[in-house]
Amino acid sequence: GEATELALVNWVRGNLGEEDYQFIQKLFPRFDEVPFDSERKRMSTLHESNGKIILLCKGAMESILDACTPNADKDEFLSKSNEWAANGQRVLAFAGKILDQKPEKISADSLEKDLDFFGICGMIDPPREEAVLAIQECKTAGIHPVMITGDHPETAKAIAKEVGILESGQKILTGKEFAQLSDEQFEQEVEHISVYARVTPDQKIRIVKALQKRGHYVAMTGDGVNDAPSLRSSTIGVAMGITGTDVSKEAAHMILLDDNFATIVRAIREGRRIFDNIRKFVKYIMTCNGAEIWTIVVAPLLGLPIPLLPIHILWINLVTDGLPALALAGERAEKNIMKRPPRPPSQSLFADGVGVHIIWVGLLMAGVTIFSQFWAIEHGWHWQTMVFTVLAFSQLGHVLAVRSEQTFLYEQGFKSNSPLLLSVFATMLIQLAVIYLPFFNSVFHTQALTLEELAFCFGMGLIVFHAVELEKFIKRRRKSG
Template identity: 35%
Template sequence: MEELYSKSIEEIFTTLKTSKHGLSNKVASQNLKKYGYNELVEKEKKSKARVFLEQFQDLLVILLIISALISTFIGEIESMIVIFFVIVLNAILGTYQHFKAEKSITSLKTLSSPYVTVIRENKEFNIPAREVVVGDIVIIKAGDMISADGRIFEDYDLEVNESSLTGESQGITKTSKTLTEKKLILANQSNMVFSGTSCIKGRGKYVVTKTGMNTEIGRIAKMISEAKVKKTPLQNSLDSFSRILAIGIILVCIVVFILSIYRHISILDSLMFAVSLAVAAIPEALSTIVVIVLAIGTERMASNNAIIKELKAVEGLGCVTVICTDKTGTLTQNKMAVRDAKYYGNKDFFLECLILSSNNTTPTENAILDFALLNNREKIVGEKLKELSFTSNRKMMSILYRKNNQTTMYSKGASEALLPRIKYIKTSSGFRLIENEDLDKINHDINIMTNQGLRVITFAYKEMGLQSDIKFIDETNLIFVGLVSLVDPLRPESRMAVYDCFKAGIKPVMLTGDHKNTAMYIAKETGIFREKDMIVSGEELDQMSDDKLYQDIDKISVYSRLTPAHKIRIVETWQKKGAIVAMTGDGINDAPALKQADIGIAMGKSGTEVAKEASAMILTDDNFSTIIKAVANGRNVYQNIQNAIRFLLSGNFAGILIVLFVFLFDLPLPFVAVHLLFINLLTDSLPAIAIGMEDGNDKDLLKRPPRKANENFINKKLLLKIAIEGLIITIFVILSYLTGLKTSNDVARTMTFATLCLARLFHSFNCVRARSFLVTGFKNTYLVLTFLICMILINAVLFIPELQKIFVVSKLTHDQLITVYGYSLMPTIILQMHAVLKYQN
């Protein structure tokens, strides 16, 4: 039953085996069995236990579990406890994030009204909305929610708000007439009503044509459930890195274990050595640190009016290459304002007409009144006698006022409604008959304004003598006074935000339900539409093949009159071209595309709950410029995570090299497992988190182009830094180890542990930014505080006897302590001197 709007109501009644008297109870029961309940169906969700267990599928996690089990077998119970604590904590965080995101269809269910008035067997019944069936006759009035899709066959000044489905903020006038056009978009199907919308004016009846998942809102629910949740580049890169690292560690540990056996080391000692190597190599707290740094990013974004629902969105924003944005309320202020006014005759009288023809009931009325009161110098006094209200059919209104015992009717409305009623035109000395030249000039002005996407209201008046009442018949032979154009004005910051967008290498694209002219005007005003760009309507998009859209999409900067399917198609096409797409939206119709996009961004003020829950980020101020700030923050978060991982891996690499060194030269083990866990979980984790709290410079961050989606997070440049820094740390830790070995194996282990701890702690200042802190100073107070806390912890382990026993360390002499501090400080001195010389060059 497609294109029901083009079929007569008799045809529809016949097809559905119903009539204006409604279904019989028997047929209604049969239809309920045939079509099912009028409700949305959710896909079966994973259980919490399954999601929790899925968190352990990562190769690094599996390797840690194996290490923990081996630690238990060889008696290292403390190591096993700490390892299991870390991986269980990561699993809990992952499970929480998963279930936080899956709520969209639940909100769609709340959009149906709980009870509906239907006609069955020629009688009215109130029934639950879920029991409405195809063929039912539903009665609606102002204030009712529409519970199912249907075709109208009776209408009395009926108006429906379909903004949640179509994006159109204005109410849609409905009719029962058959429409002859073919392939009409949803917004133009004026004889149909749709589930999830609301009746805002008048009353009517419709026959139900679709229920449940077959309705338009049901199609949206299906699109939401089918939209693929994409991993961000960081997730993909970390997954890839984890696999490579895990495989590398496994191979090295197997080789070391086999060589240990070959060298006649006992199986237990060989296992212990391999586990030590694995623990040294695996950054146990990596996942936790990434989550914490992302969470810090969300807190900063929240202070800038961006609420992050999914942690992945924080980093994902940093590599966005396309932003598909709505117009109303995002780029504009979502309020009407007078942009221009043209009057004939006396200006004061024109302003008087504006004031006395307004009833202050709509945003348009308020905008006109505000403009008139701002420009009017004299107080206008009059008695309101009668009003002929505005309706969508009349497209005009008139108000009768008494002033100085004389009455005047002030009229205003759309030009097509008012101009045919004009006979005279106002002049500075009175009025005269309007001529064709006058009408040509007026229509010329109107055309210029409408072509700019402006809404035009015309004004006229008529002297009524002593008449104290008016009727529709009186609205003739009017005297034309002037006109005003109205626009939803741009937000002051929109132009700069769009400029920053282009500067940051991001293409902004406007997706709107508005008409072409309005969309084009705003796109040009903001700078989104540039020379040689294209604008495409929903109807034109339907005619484009997928290949043609793929070919032209780079040149299309504005889309108008779109449906939910159009928006998903646009997002998917960009993604096929390798773009990372952010999508803004506020209506139900935006939800599927919000979920399909790499980063879905919902409006906090005007957005529906469905849109908010399908998105990864919510703007509390509905402002496009907030997205650009979020992009800068996302790039900063990515940079901070990269710096934190550089810090972690360079230290871990040093640990691996030290273990391999003693193995190659058949020396005693430089660590016990608890030493490595202390380093990895405390003196590594806390500084890494502090590095993740570094503030970036928005201007500098936005000057960089977005990184490519397939760019490796751990790139060659970063690997080289990690290798060099790890090698420098290794050299001085080994020197400390060899110094301690002259005394005893226990002292050597203690000096190695202390030197590596302190060297990595000092190294945190090398990783916080590219330039030397000797040049920039200590701006990261969190890192300074963390440094002091970790210094206290390390020295407590070295000096407090009870802690010495727990962490298996020996008491060091004064000279040994000086050696430890000297060697641990040397890598940072070398790296800082290099950074200073590089900055000077």
């Protein structure tokens, strides 16, 4: 059942005992109800006992008081309600009356009036410990968490302060205050409001649309039928999988299976990691392909023989490019991944220097390869096999360097992505097999290299790796001022 109802039932069971609870259930059987809605902020049930009809009503304090007869104790209860709410308790008020006969029409307008005020109940819904940490992580990641609740403003204020949503300089807006603002006035204030209390479903939509007009990417959570319109209007609607209604789940873009806010933050972290790895994959593949194109095009223009055969290019694309590139998908999240602002939705995949990196590293890789060809020809070495090997080793050095845009390889270590290390090691062994095994020599038109030639290939391959590491160093120095 609903958490509030369960809390009330468990309190009665704990204070009266199971037998008395079951006795009351049998003595006052419920035969009808007026359901809760966000406009009235209350609900009523009808019970029959000894020929009398009993109407019981519970809901928000001000809503119940509006439906009651004049009562001298109202001020006292209202004061106590505000006191409890300021301590972070959710306050429910109770009222009712006895009817002589069953009403012909079951409606809020005809039944919920002239009630006798019974009392109030306070309950605490303590925030999960991980929610406090998740909200703090949201803020460091440039995400502004906002509380929208039907609770009393004082309750909302206390809870928002406890979990870290409400800070100095930020405002609370109630539904009544909200209704008095025009769309233009609200748009000017919306970025400074962190807590909304006693709001209606249509006001939730106004909040979403105002934030979207200001250029924000809006994620909305909800579980009730009344949340469906705002879930649908938001950029990303997140419904609760456990307590959520079918309507809210249908309206949402995503369903949260554990109803835990911290899971949303973990999803954001994972989304950023995946996007980063896509960028690394694109950066690596396009840089390597660019280097191959530059090598083949520029070498003949400089008077050198065509450096690579078609089978060499196919081999590099399938093995040297393929295996390490796939392993990049398993790269762990960068340490600062939740300390940087959100990426603008319209931002290109090649922004933040990715496009520049693809061009200059591709040219460097091609330059290293062409220089190796020239040097090998001058010294009478096996130049074509060396060109093939230098290009392969340069790409392996490049993939080790592009694992992170800011962290050096020695800081990362290899344990964080062992599949990548294995793929680089395996690719290197396969490349050596292509060079030294007679069967592959005939297939790939390669020749066994001397130790001097192989050492030269390793040395040239490391140039690209160190150049990309130097790029990270320069970026760090610029960032630090």
